[in-house]
Amino acid sequence: MDALQSSEEYSVFNCVLGHENYMGDGVEQLVVVADPTPLPTFFARTLEKLSMPGVPQTMVDDLRSNSRQALHLENRFGLKKPVVLVSAAEIDQLFKTNDKMGWNRFRQRFPASSGITTLARVAFDEGRAHALVYVGNQKDWLSGSGIVFFLSQAEGKWKIESSRIVWLS
16 A cells, blocks of 8 residues: 655644644654554444535545545654554554453553544545545543544645534543
């Protein structure tokens, strides 16, 4: 699988991941899955019901389609705190047993992280002035969320316009 090469997509990721939800106090590093598998089927069904004022349906359709594609990231992020890319296989290894100690192993390996962050390919409008992106973040067995962010670009900078939580635990 080829690595994601679009600097524009990384710019969108940087805008969203630079938000305090992911880089707040106490967070020393961001752990991102480098090669997330396509998002689960339930996510596509959730997107079919997604309604965000001002977001064209074509972008929602593109995001749903993009979420079915595997992604491979390189560490081309430009954030204030370090990003650690881990493979899906590494994450699976930490959580492989039914001993309920997966999050303990994760925190031992990645202390002061914001949990495990998963990204999907960015959907752009035709003029590439707006973007729609999904970010999932899991912090513990019952602590996580999946959020769709709608962004606009002005003078070469991305800005979050709105967001919608699509799952929460």
